[in-house]
Amino acid sequence: MLDQRRHAASWFRELRDRIVLAFEALEDRGPGTGMPGRFVVTPTQRGEDGGGGLMSVMRGGRVFEKVGVNWSEVHGTLAPKAQAAMAARGVPGMDTDPRFWASGISLVAHMQNPHAPAVHMNTRMFWTPGAWWFGGGSDLNPCIEYPEDTAHFHQTLRDACAPHGSDYYDRFKAWADEYFFIPHRGRARGVGGIFYDDLNSGDWQADFAFTRDVGAAFLPAFLPLAEARMSQPWDDADRETQLVHRGLYAEYNLVYDRGTRFGLETGHDPDAVLMSLPPLAKWT
Template sequence: MSNITPEIEERRVRAKAWFEDLQTRIVAELERLEDEAPPELYIGEAGKFDLRPWTRETGTGGGIGGHFKGRLFEKAGVHTSAATARFSPEMAAQMPGADVDPSYVSASISLIIHPVSPRVPTVHMNTRFLSTAVSWFGGGADLTPMLDRQRSQEAEDAVLFHAAMKAACDPFDPEWHGKYKAWCDEYFYLPHRKEPRGIGGIFYDRHNTGDFEKDFAFTRAVGEAFLDVYPKIVRHRMNEPWTEADRQEQLVRRGRYVEFNLLYDRGTMFGLKAGGNIETILSSMPPMVAWT
């Protein structure tokens, strides 16, 4: 008997619809910011998203890849996906419930934004629903300032971002923010560099309180918090000029981003092993990067 009951399928449909609605609203807000960017700092025409539907090669499903290149945002990706498929034996061994039956359903949204300005932080956010014999949500959001002087926990952008994530967590459980903030700090860490990727945020996985509606509402709150706080940070920073030294520091910091995503990121590994869309999975790579 398959894990995928009508109730699970209905939950996946609801999660998929939410993630696609959030994608639409994030895309619209990023295009507004692109239009608002001051022309004296950001040369050229404002960019628009290129939305590319795709279909899985294994199982059923697919998604919408939202790809962007512009004058304010040098590169961005806002992607959704959904699937009904079976884990490979290697993947099934790592997934709760997949030892009973490797069938699964999933739905997700994932984004990465690499601004042109070194003064505007890079940001990453993803949330997802996955169900085998058990179901759970996962995801989070984290901020990566490009300049060392902006990378302390007391810096203005860090304080604002952490407050937004705390506000998303607290109505559901006042202990969640501390737990998921610490998990984010642990997860987004480069052991070989002995340094964090950014200033953190929250990270959660296999989140299942036993109350689907509560967990789904929490995941929606994380998405709404991101949509509220990141545009505020961009609007605050995008009018600030920068130097060539700032740009070089940004490119080196982006190198750290590449190292983490290719060496440690679970989402990258999962997507590649589960037959996802390579174009969207690797869109997290920045367009220009440097190492020293």
């Protein structure tokens, strides 16, 4: 399993590098005369245990108001609260052995133009002495929805799922609809996508291949939408709509998001964990 873990961590790092280059290239094509945005890359460290990663954040660009593309590879022992949560989920051996290893990529983009959708994507692998699994997904979060954008995003994810299981897209879309829901608001935070966790079919290569395809589908799903909307005219009312919608996003990530809770409970760099929060938001 050591070789598989190294292979997965390397893939997540490669995907991070590919997306960073694509986003900076989009900045070069972006509207306006200001300097195109560039990522600031900061190494991160996980507390007193092992591992860390790279926090890559761009602020104030032509296209992206704030975007983070983080990669991590961490290991150590889970804190009692996180260990208990894993044991409650039925992870084999977690009630007696709190060791773990995890690697993945996490991305959240908040756009300058209110007509361009915000987006989230992550893929990850988790290992304990008794089990391993993959998780991740991607979901679109427009403040002003365009049905053709939603259709393109979902079709690209459907195409990525299709080779791996005839029911994968329908299952994981339904899971995303349930997971990315804000109970106290009674609404979804966006127009959905796919989400999956605890994926262990017994065939590591097959599950990893699916996770790679989910990650590789992100740029084809999102870049055409960002490029089409980045120069669209907008006004103060559009900006108001954007800021209020970002408030929903912030509420979800702080109250319900599983990855946020795990990162903070396991001692990872809080700035890296909370990079998903928008730079500005508003509540009415």
